[in-house]
Amino acid sequence: MRGAYETPDEPCPYCGAMCSAEFVDVGVGMAQVSPYVCEVCHAVEASPHTDEFLSRPDYDPETGWYRPPGDSP
Numbered sequence: 001m002r003g004a005y006e007t008p009d010e011p012c013p014y015c016g017a018m019c020s021a022e023f024v025d026v027g028v029g030m031a032q033v034s035p036y037v038c039e040v041c042h043a044v045e046a047s048p049h050t051d052e053f054l055s056r057p058d059y060d061p062e063t064g065w066y067r068p069p070g071d072s073p
Contacts, residue, residue, distance in 0.1 A: 005025070005029060005030055006030070007020075007021075007030055010036050010040040010045075012040065012041060012043055012055040013043070013060075013063040013065055014038070014041050014043050014063075014065070014067070014068055014071065015038065015040050015041040015043075015068075017038055017039070017040040017041070017044070019036040019037055019038045019039070019043075020036065020037070021033075021034050021035060021036045021037070021045070024033035036049055039070070041071075042066035042068050042069055043065050043066060043067060043068045043071075044065060044066045045064065045065050045066075046059060046064050046066055048064055058071075
């Protein structure tokens with residue numbers, strides 16, 4: 001089980017590299033405040049608060065991420 005103040009890394013669904021996001025201390029633990037970003041292939045996690053961007057051609061509904069630049073569906 002993860003502790004309240006740990007900030008987990010997530011594997012990139014495209015290249016497998018570990019991705020990080022920014023977290024902030026909210027008093028009872030940490031809250032994610034930015035999407036996960038892959039520094040290797042540049043894929044970006046889509047936010048649940050950006051519905052208007054889900055129609056972008058680089059959005060991958062299977063992963064919930066925006067595909068890396070140059071990666072076609």
